[in-house]
Amino acid sequence: MGFELLQPRSLAEALEMKKSYGEEAKVLAGGTDFLVLLKDQKLKAEVVMSLRGIRELNFIRHEEGKGVTLGALATHGAVAASAIIRQRFPDLAEACAQVGAVQVQNLGTVGGNLCNASPAADAAPPLLLMDASLILASARGERRISIHDFFQGPRRTVLQADEILKEIFIPQIPGRRGATYLKLGRRKAMEIAIVGIGVAIHLNGSDQVVSDCRIALGSVAPTPLRARHGEEILRNQEIRDELIEEAAEVAAEEASPISDVRASREYRLDMIRVLCRRAIPAALASARGNKVEGLS
Amino acid sequence: MKRFVALKVNGEEYDIDIEPNRLLLHALREDVGLTGTKEGCSIGVCGACSVIVDGKLVSSCLTLALACQGKEITTIEGLAKDGRLHPLQQAFLEYGGFQCGVCTPGQIMAAKALLDANPNPTEEEVKEWMSGNLCRCTGYYKILEAVMAAAHNKISSDFQVKHERKTAKIQSLNVYKDS
């Protein structure tokens, strides 16, 4: 299946092309999802617009007191290696380091991971924990939306026909943050998550009382999601084993996994509980060990 | 419609006309004519097609050739210099890091990218880094041994001389004569 390839050199040029071609021009970033879908004929494309030549979209920028911005072309490899991400957002670094293997991490972008909107996208749970926002650009202008409003279902997002994802903004979080991302797959590399869980714990002043707890789940519902009721159980509490147990139970109730080739619904529900029991103490330890205050 | 692209492979420029959907893998093998890079799964999972583009290890089956215009591409053919094998190539020979050889170019390119970034890796680091390179023959331990040997310079200095002498001797026996 041949196609015409558009290779814009700037964002402005890309947006103009998207304006004239609309839905017809399919966007290509790293290509690690796109080219496989094309090969399997699950995607048809007559016009492909590659973003690869747009230098201005390839960056990771930290602004003290504000947060970190990832350009749409920031790869999993670059994000996993970024010192600021590893220090402030270890859950995202861990997730990106678990995407495929080196060959895929060097091509695949975090932006493409989100736009592809797989329920199993590894970068999604950490970014949900961070209340990240996405800047969507078109020739009409830009809009900023919360990641919580981005996914509409498997492979469906709110991106309009003339829009592209320009950047991902991660706001700095007050207090000390500790977090982890745990992924269960059949093997360590090149494997889509059976269940992926991100947990973030925020401490403000006290080392004992958790000022905020956030839990995000991947691969267990039509879109990645936050387990808000589970979080509620730990918020403003001193963490005890009974509470972790309860939060894990409640988080599993918030999921609606399916049975598929990788695992059954029942197994996935069980694994949510198991991974919560592991991730919550790990996130707490990471928060206690983190001496960096989020807000200066 | 075919488009012109200049690919810089192992320091040499190749001008080729290709369809926009041509993968780097196929452009290298069929248009440039360097068949060292192998095709295994074609969907990014096996690592057989690994090459280095601008210093980064990537799967050439997940890369459009047109997107590589102006980039430095290194394939397995670019490792041996002046008739001398790259230490990794020699280590794979000396330590038996392959059997059928289909995965080997990808294994060696992955190992090269690792040693370029981290010249002194631990065994764990090698295993983690190479986890995207499948081998259906060796059981991996020989590959690991070969990479560690190359990293720690445990390859013999006279390997190539001996190897050449052996080859010459075999050839002098004339057993492979065309008849």
Ligand SMILES: Cc1cc2nc3c(=O)[nH]c(=O)nc-3n(C[C@H](O)[C@H](O)[C@H](O)COP(=O)(O)OP(=O)(O)OC[C@H]3O[C@@H](n4cnc5c(N)ncnc54)[C@H](O)[C@@H]3O)c2cc1C
């Ligand atoms: C072998 C292998 C292993 C993998 N393992 C994992 C894994 O462990 N975990 C995981 O989560 N994923 C995995 N993936 C999937 C894939 O690598 C990731 O989802 C990756 O992040 C996709 O990014 P990309 O830049 O390659 O996107 P592309 O393939 O280029 O694009 C993906 C989709 O997003 C759209 N898109 C991309 N960028 C933009 C943009 N800026 N604006 C608008 N639309 C855009 C494209 O149109 C397309 O529909 C794997 C893939 C392979 C081949």
Ligand code: FES
């Ligand atoms: S052929 Fe490219 S990874 Fe298998």
Ligand code: FES
């Ligand atoms: S040597 Fe045969 S697949 Fe690795």
